[in-house]
Amino acid sequence: MKWKIIEKSKFPVFIGELAKEYEVFAPVKEKNSASFERLSSGNEAYLDFRNTKKPPKEFFLPQTETLFTHWIGKKDVEIVESPTVKGKRVVLGVRPCDARSFVLLDKFFSSGEHKDVYYLDKRKNTTIIGLACNHPMSTCFCTSVGGSPFGKEGMDLLLQDINDEYLIESVTERGEELIEKFPWLKDAEKADIERAKKLSEDAETAVRSKFSVNGVSEKLDRMFDDLFWDEVCQKCLGCGVCTFLCPTCCCFDVLDEEEKRVRIWDSCQFSCFTLQGSGHNPHPSRRERMRQRIMHKFNYFVKNFGESFCVGCGRCVQECPVNLDIREVVKAISTRQGA
């Protein structure tokens, strides 16, 4: 593991040099928020953001992605596979919750007999430089679902804001190789690492929402037919924003747009998601659709991959138009009597 230090004033230079070899994406200021954009110069990066409105899952599972193109002649069809990756990329400024979502998505997309090459090739081709959270938001709950504001899972390098400087910690071999390309970076001193440690502890405490998901999966096993779902779905509008902005939600639709076979994000909150050709729908109302979302995150994924399919970023809490709070839902499940 390597520890380097860089003054914030020099950071644009670092990004500028990176951009010579990689396509560099980082948060850029956007009204009251930030969004990941391709950088042409180091000055554009905006690293004082809390979190981006949209999660970075788009880098690996774009909202619309062409899988292949087909040309139909009179008697023949030609298929041209779309490249799964383009240039080598660096995504910089990924918050620990979002970086952790990649670890969960990796498990899912690499599971089973058929691997998802479009997702996996992009992951292989992308270096993740994370950015620790000194100031978690009121909606954050990463520590309740296995993460932390200074967590390193899913990153190659972790940046830690220690006032006028960033402490750069290498997490993977790929990260280490990347910082070796910058011989002018100074080695960190023990005091810098100590300072980061203190900030990390403070940030951990600053995550106000704390609850336990222990036993929630087992409880859900017994709650499939519980009246709970009739109650909890009442105010849901079925807009699907919780799933679109969720860093782990990755369900998609596959369809043809003229000569293109595309996949697009889809949502279990939509009524046509499971509507069958016969007219039968196993998820006919918001009750079943809400249950599907919660079950997928806190029961089905736990059974298949050993952990919750939620990283605690809080976007669904922030953006829900009717303030439906997943933290409250999970807490209510934990304390549900008779289940």
Place this chain on the structure above:
Amino acid sequence: MKNPYIPNLAVIRNITTENEVKDIKTFELVFKEQEAMKNFTYRCGQFAEISVFGAGECPIGIASSPMDEDFIQFTVKKVGVVTTALHNSEEGTVMGVRGPYGNGFPMEKMEGRNVVIVGGGFAFTTLRSLTNFILHEANRDKFKNLTVIYGARNPGELVYKYDLEAWAKRDDLNLNVTVDSAVPGWTGLVGFVPAVLKEVAPSSDNAIVVICGPPIMIKFTMPVINGLGFSPKDVFLSLEMRMKCGIGKCGRCNIGNKFVCKDGPVFAYKELETMPKEY
């Protein structure tokens, strides 16, 4: 890494209209590349994703038998965008095929045992594959008694009439074809599948049951199956779900933590008993 989303090209060689209403057709496809046909080794009960280029893709059960070596067949009801486009296609049209997908029927478990096949409506497609597979001269000795119970709304809606006629001439299966309501000229059985099953009363001794049909048929068939003394581990159901990718990634065909596309579509009743009733 192999890209699982790229279909192989196949040409429609033959189209058979199966029912009176003309909304169910069987498409016989031949792969353009010999290699693709060789690699498409399937079991009865599996499905494939059929592409109609420009319209999209949908999962369809394989209706031909693995013993049919140079073609594959799919029986498709016209219901949505892709199936309508498929119905409008002519012989010679180039299609895409990905697969085979799903687990298929437990053939190994059936060997040396009596097999009971119960089907309703046009969901009979993979059961037709299974019946033809068992009846094939190279396989017939591997299985004991074969009982087939197949029902449709009316005689016009029975699919694979050519197979039903051929099977009726054989003495190595107990074939029971029934319709919900008779029409003049119909001399066969009249009654719902569960009632006919009760009447036929196949023995549960050393037997396996395979069921595929609309939810309402399954609902009323299960009590009869239980009444006949079949053990839940010997009863297999082939389920239906909306699917897109066919390989467990698009996220919509789950029942609990199982995906119908990759963990199914065939489930033992014993396993279904432990899963949420959401199908």
